[in-house]
Amino acid sequence: MKSAVILFPGINRENDAIAALKQATGTEPTLVWHGDTELPKTDIIMVPGGFSYGDYLRCGAMAAKSPIMRAVAERAKQGVTTIGVCNGFQILTEAGLLPGALMRNASLKFICKNTHLKVENADTRFTNLYGAGEIVEYPVAHHDGNYFADSDTLDRLEGEGRVVLRYCDVDGKVDPATNLNGSQRNIAGIINEAGNVLGMMPHPENAIDPLHGGTDGRNLFKSMVEAAS
Amino acid sequence: MSSNDFNSTPITPELVKEHGLNEEEYKLVLEIMGREPNINELGIFSVMWSEHCSYKSSKKWLKTLPTKADWVIQGPGENAGVIDIGDGQAAVFKMESHNHPSFIEPYQGAATGVGGIMRDVFTMGARPVANLNALRFGEPDHPKTRHLLSGVVEGIGGYGNCMGVPTIGGETNFHASYNGNILVNAMTVGLADTDNIFYSAAAGIGNPVVYVGSKTGRDGIHGATMASAEFDDDSEEKRPTVQVGDPFTEKLLLEACLELMATDMIVAIQDMGAAGLTSSSFEMASKGGVGVELWLDKVPMREEGMTPYELMLSESQERMLMVLKPGCEDAAKAIFDKWELDFAVIGTLTDTKRMVLKWHGEVAGDLPIDPLAEASPEYDRPWEPTPKQDRIDPNSISAKVSHVDALKTLIASPDLASRRWIWEQYDHLVRGNTIVRPGGDAGVVRVEGTNKGLAATTDCTPRYVMADPVEGGKQAVAEAYRNLVATGAKPLAITDNMNFGNPERPRIMGQFVGACQGIGEACIALDFPVVSGNVSLYNETNGVGIMPTPAIGGVGLISDLGHHATIGIKRDDSALIMIGAATGELGQSLYLKTIEGREEGAPPPVDLGAEKRAGTLVRELIELGLVRTCHDIADGGLLVTVAEMCLAGNIGADLHLPEAGSEIAWLFGEDQGRYVIATRDPDKVLNAAGSANVAAVIIGQAGGDSVVIDGGDKVSLSELRELNEGWMPSFMAEAV
Numbered sequence: 001m002k003s004a005v006i007l008f009p010g011i012n013r014e015n016d017a018i019a020a021l022k023q024a025t026g027t028e029p030t031l032v033w034h035g036d037t038e039l040p041k042t043d044i045i046m047v048p049g050g051f052s053y054g055d056y057l058r059c060g061a062m063a064a065k066s067p068i069m070r071a072v073a074e075r076a077k078q079g080v081t082t083i084g085v086c087n088g089f090q091i092l093t094e095a096g097l098l099p100g101a102l103m104r105n106a107s108l109k110f111i112c113k114n115t116h117l118k119v120e121n122a123d124t125r126f127t128n129l130y131g132a133g134e135i136v137e138y139p140v141a142h143h144d145g146n147y148f149a150d151s152d153t154l155d156r157l158e159g160e161g162r163v164v165l166r167y168c169d170v171d172g173k174v175d176p177a178t179n180l181n182g183s184q185r186n187i188a189g190i191i192n193e194a195g196n197v198l199g200m201m202p203h204p205e206n207a208i209d210p211l212h213g214g215t216d217g218r219n220l221f222k223s224m225v226e227a228a229s
Numbered sequence: 230m231s232s233n234d235f236n237s238t239p240i241t242p243e244l245v246k247e248h249g250l251n252e253e254e255y256k257l258v259l260e261i262m263g264r265e266p267n268i269n270e271l272g273i274f275s276v277m278w279s280e281h282c283s284y285k286s287s288k289k290w291l292k293t294l295p296t297k298a299d300w301v302i303q304g305p306g307e308n309a310g311v312i313d314i315g316d317g318q319a320a321v322f323k324m325e326s327h328n329h330p331s332f333i334e335p336y337q338g339a340a341t342g343v344g345g346i347m348r349d350v351f352t353m354g355a356r357p358v359a360n361l362n363a364l365r366f367g368e369p370d371h372p373k374t375r376h377l378l379s380g381v382v383e384g385i386g387g388y389g390n391c392m393g394v395p396t397i398g399g400e401t402n403f404h405a406s407y408n409g410n411i412l413v414n415a416m417t418v419g420l421a422d423t424d425n426i427f428y429s430a431a432a433g434i435g436n437p438v439v440y441v442g443s444k445t446g447r448d449g450i451h452g453a454t455m456a457s458a459e460f461d462d463d464s465e466e467k468r469p470t471v472q473v474g475d476p477f478t479e480k481l482l483l484e485a486c487l488e489l490m491a492t493d494m495i496v497a498i499q500d501m502g503a504a505g506l507t508s509s510s511f512e513m514a515s516k517g518g519v520g521v522e523l524w525l526d527k528v529p530m531r532e533e534g535m536t537p538y539e540l541m542l543s544e545s546q547e548r549m550l551m552v553l554k555p556g557c558e559d560a561a562k563a564i565f566d567k568w569e570l571d572f573a574v575i576g577t578l579t580d581t582k583r584m585v586l587k588w589h590g591e592v593a594g595d596l597p598i599d600p601l602a603e604a605s606p607e608y609d610r611p612w613e614p615t616p617k618q619d620r621i622d623p624n625s626i627s628a629k630v631s632h633v634d635a636l637k638t639l640i641a642s643p644d645l646a647s648r649r650w651i652w653e654q655y656d657h658l659v660r661g662n663t664i665v666r667p668g669g670d671a672g673v674v675r676v677e678g679t680n681k682g683l684a685a686t687t688d689c690t691p692r693y694v695m696a697d698p699v700e701g702g703k704q705a706v707a708e709a710y711r712n713l714v715a716t717g718a719k720p721l722a723i724t725d726n727m728n729f730g731n732p733e734r735p736r737i738m739g740q741f742v743g744a745c746q747g748i749g750e751a752c753i754a755l756d757f758p759v760v761s762g763n764v765s766l767y768n769e770t771n772g773v774g775i776m777p778t779p780a781i782g783g784v785g786l787i788s789d790l791g792h793h794a795t796i797g798i799k800r801d802d803s804a805l806i807m808i809g810a811a812t813g814e815l816g817q818s819l820y821l822k823t824i825e826g827r828e829e830g831a832p833p834p835v836d837l838g839a840e841k842r843a844g845t846l847v848r849e850l851i852e853l854g855l856v857r858t859c860h861d862i863a864d865g866g867l868l869v870t871v872a873e874m875c876l877a878g879n880i881g882a883d884l885h886l887p888e889a890g891s892e893i894a895w896l897f898g899e900d901q902g903r904y905v906i907a908t909r910d911p912d913k914v915l916n917a918a919g920s921a922n923v924a925a926v927i928i929g930q931a932g933g934d935s936v937v938i939d940g941g942d943k944v945s946l947s948e949l950r951e952l953n954e955g956w957m958p959s960f961m962a963e964a965v
Contacts, residue, residue, distance in 0.1 A: 012393020016661035054477025
């Protein structure tokens, strides 16, 4: 099982992504520099979190134009499992691999805390080890995680089961009070039409060790590995 | 500037004064130079001899602090302190203030403070793995407090979050004495290999002097001089001297430097912090006993028309100065090209022991290095001790409110209310190694790839230091020690950030002297040496000084993360045991301040012998796996401590009252050297305490969903939580 982690200048959660992929695949992921134009042979591509290019334009906008992203888009089109977390999600939306955009949090503040999430679709290659409707707990750490898309797009995402994760409370209640950052319809993670590209704001890679205070994130990585093997 | 401008600017007494040099100091300048300095040279003397760079008022006393232990690899005098944590690894850390800039421009002031301290740590070859801070603001209802607090917190988060370094702890106080002069102290802990630590002493005549990082602009010129003067109403006009941070560039600089450090090309490296190129080049040359020639026209510049004066004094951020081995320039440059950072050879080392500044081939300055860097003024400023205050007799205080009402008031007070609003704006999880998050006694990060943990904390109780600088100095060190122990860590060393008022006032100087004495005594008794530090004086506005605030940053090591402790009660069948003795010290307590409206009395004394015994016992109990829940007793006393443990674990407790003596002193006294632990095996703990000659007594039982006083009066955890968590968000939401 091979995995690759894409590195852009300013990315800072590659350490965490590497640890999670290593735990799930049993092998060290390959690190791919943004200026490269080719990807190695890989079963999983992960675009980690951080502040690519300092988030100085729009989050993810400059990274989306990096040379390597053409190769990532190509592989994604071929069906390779591709996950973008946090800044990675922002990069994938800016690159047009996922619909919508991530805006400033409604609070206008950076938020770092654990949050509950409802697994809305457990029938994806990212979530098939979770139960349908299962409530999981991952941390978030972002300033721009407020998911936005027009209502037609949102309806389509919902209709096609592409809303994978939603912010909720411990009992699974999804409402404005449990909407962490102002996202449309509490959306925390979505997949593309083909189901092989996931973008999500929360950090499953920071919930993989009992010392993290929880291991709910492990099954997301394990799901990817099982689906790809 | 045309070629001879720097020689034609007349050096008038006014110009000398503007550069912060007094008459005597200027006489010394003339003596050292053997002639009148030109404007470039005067500017260099000015920043090198500023209080900020020269420590001229504090040096005499800092020298008395203990700095040695078997595990100390590098004590004060380098960019940061270095301690051995075993297995070929070292922890590298330091705390530094950015007080004046943060008051003038809170976001950028705090952000560049964080950026600066991280540079100090990675300059030594360490990857920063944890950030902390120690913040002091004016009273909550002061018109500036909200604006300053929100800007500072955003600035710290803005820089640290982008760098990908988790902010795992800190402390925040409010007091009127900081109304016109807030304190922003930032601390970074890094990890390095003991055989790959980098120092600043330049060596190798003819070796290239290399500039890397951001270009130099006009920002921050005379920042060090500003940090060495009192504030007045015109201080806001000094805004242009505050630097602007670029965390993205610093992230690239961090990765590029660590990549270069993995090779064998660097002889010496120093970050450009306060006083920028001047201070970095002087320190490197002075420590190495060499001379240096700088070609200032080769410095990468952000703006057109910059002068040698500006280039030498700019405090533009995200820059480093290095001496490379000869012939390594191209290979080193390739690394910086990859990270899209400037790289310029701007000079060479010479054997002249002089600094020669060249500007398009012409000499723009020529100064001797040693006299300037080492023979800077050192003052033995007159000082007077702080008069002792009387101990508060606990029996003189009678309860005006019920104990539960007092708890409710205290836990919702600005001093004790939850700081969640602050630390949730900091990424405290990035890198995936955060084991104990903010909100407990000390933050803990795993040493990557091992089962060991580094614990870190920042502590000071300024009201104690104000009332008794010696006891207060001891207490700050003891509390840092205690907070580390409470996680199960062995306390190893501290960094001190000495924030005081104007040292030219004998009473203030006396506070400094007293605090140094107390810190020194505690360091020796607790085997907890000072390995780095920073002094910030002149923290005054319009003649009103801050409370003396020697903030202590402590670092400790947990040898096995399988056995560490957190503050939250984990099981409802546990007994609560107080470790350490209490006689009922209410002087300077938060109960006295908040409930009685009195800020007075002698602060609690620190018995360093008892502190060490209690600390050793508690750490051993945690290491043995007997204790997983522990919290030190600090601000607010026993009842507040237990309430915090209940809130963190969401399990209540019933607390006994003493059979005799003052209930108020028992519940709210701030006696030092104490912990509360929860255990299901109280006999074992009590026996261990007995053999260690440490006082220990069962004080209550965990269980239920309320905090109960002796089976009677109680408050539910949900009400307590609302009070504790509610204050800061609603305070910050109020319109200014």
